[in-house]
Amino acid sequence: MNILYITTRFTALSHTFVTREVAQLRDAGHEVSLLALSGEAGEANASVPECDLSGLHAVHPVSRVAVLGGALRELATRPGRFCRAVGVALTAGNTGLHGKLRLLYQLAAATTQVRWVESSDVQHIHAHFANPSANYALFIHLLTGIPYSFTGHAADLYRDTSALDIKLEHAAGAVAISDYNLRYYRTIHPGLEHAAIIHCGIHPDAFPFRQRDRVGQPLRILSVGRCTTKKGFAHLLDALAVLQQEGLAYEADLVGYGELLPALQGQAAELGLTSLTFTGALQQEGIRDLMNRADVFVLPCVQAPDGDIDGIPVVLMEAMAAGCPVISTAVSGIPELVRDDETGLVVPPHDHEALATAMKRLIDDPDLAPRISGAGRRHVEAEFNLIENCRQLEGFFRSLHEA
Numbered sequence: 001m002n003i004l005y006i007t008t009r010f011t012a013l014s015h016t017f018v019t020r021e022v023a024q025l026r027d028a029g030h031e032v033s034l035l036a037l038s039g040e041a042g043e044a045n046a047s048v049p050e051c052d053l054s055g056l057h058a059v060h061p062v063s064r065v066a067v068l069g070g071a072l073r074e075l076a077t078r079p080g081r082f083c084r085a086v087g088v089a090l091t092a093g094n095t096g097l098h099g100k101l102r103l104l105y106q107l108a109a110a111t112t113q114v115r116w117v118e119s120s121d122v123q124h125i126h127a128h129f130a131n132p133s134a135n136y137a138l139f140i141h142l143l144t145g146i147p148y149s150f151t152g153h154a155a156d157l158y159r160d161t162s163a164l165d166i167k168l169e170h171a172a173g174a175v176a177i178s179d180y181n182l183r184y185y186r187t188i189h190p191g192l193e194h195a196a197i198i199h200c201g202i203h204p205d206a207f208p209f210r211q212r213d214r215v216g217q218p219l220r221i222l223s224v225g226r227c228t229t230k231k232g233f234a235h236l237l238d239a240l241a242v243l244q245q246e247g248l249a250y251e252a253d254l255v256g257y258g259e260l261l262p263a264l265q266g267q268a269a270e271l272g273l274t275s276l277t278f279t280g281a282l283q284q285e286g287i288r289d290l291m292n293r294a295d296v297f298v299l300p301c302v303q304a305p306d307g308d309i310d311g312i313p314v315v316l317m318e319a320m321a322a323g324c325p326v327i328s329t330a331v332s333g334i335p336e337l338v339r340d341d342e343t344g345l346v347v348p349p350h351d352h353e354a355l356a357t358a359m360k361r362l363i364d365d366p367d368l369a370p371r372i373s374g375a376g377r378r379h380v381e382a383e384f385n386l387i388e389n390c391r392q393l394e395g396f397f398r399s400l401h402e403a
Helices: 013-027 064-077 079-090 097-119 133-144 164-170 179-188 233-245 261-271 284-293 314-321 352-364 368-383 386-402
Strands: 002-007 031-038 057-060 124-128 148-152 173-176 195-197 219-224 250-255 276-280 296-299 326-329 345-347
Touching (some): 002 013, 013 031, 013 124, 013 386, 031 097, 031 133, 057 097, 064 079, 097 133, 124 133, 124 386, 133 148, 133 164, 164 179, 173 179, 173 386, 179 195, 219 233, 219 284, 219 352, 233 250, 233 261, 233 352, 250 284, 261 276, 284 314, 296 314, 314 326, 314 368, 326 352, 345 352, 352 368
Parallel strands (some): 002 031, 002 124, 031 057, 124 148, 148 173, 173 195, 326 345
């Protein structure tokens, strides 16, 4: 099948799983073209892509002249399709005037890609992230008739719900990364028929497994993620302060960058966390090295006041594949990966005391770390294996074209 993948940036550190998925689909014999909403060149903190990006197209930067010219061309050559797309944009749910104007602009910008998409003989369009990548998939579909689907994740579903109803209505199908998200889709569009739960996955063998038979003294703690509210890093720092106050030795690394990094560094200084290192952003190789050395991986996710929330963080899968016991929170789809006291430990969000208690359990219970270390790896191999999950995705795409 000839598939067009759309996402915001294929080199974003948080989008590594997208390029892994593209590479796996290509290895399975599919031709996969790439459309990024923003150009990749010069992106700060870019990741090393895990698929070939040659031939990638980008919507932006694009001139106003090109956008206006594309819209006029489509209006002149396929007025019915273009006017229908305008109508869809204007009737989208949960959008005010500003949202409708944004959708109309995205429709106009999408017209600049129509000729390239059609000349590439694309049979199916798939977008990662429900907003705005799926907006472009929707409009290219309305202009060309090529079926589309999308995978929704986290903030793209819960922080900005604008037009989600029409994207679900017009999509040939929708992929949910968790049962939690699938239930949410059906609250937005109760008539949704073609949907599947297909986890994002990893290659477990890319993360050498080390059985944690015991934890170290000091306890080696690792956390990785973008420094935003939803990662809950402020609660992790408060939990580290509890360990320090109780005289428990630890060494912690927090890997990531983002707008809250200065505030977190200030919080660490106020708490006197001398055994915490902020490493900044690291590539996959550096993160793997830290995972191999760590005794525990902690990611205390929360839902931010603006609705921003994690789905099932891929970095948790990576830590579990490496045999590193994980501690996370009962947020979104995370408990579908981290099963409390089985494949990891789950604590309530916003509760740094519970977080500290979970870390102390690993020290006090010598059987806990080896038990969840092995179980976590087996769970990832069985349910979050990229090869099997891409087989499911291939089957889902085929089913949409046979329906």
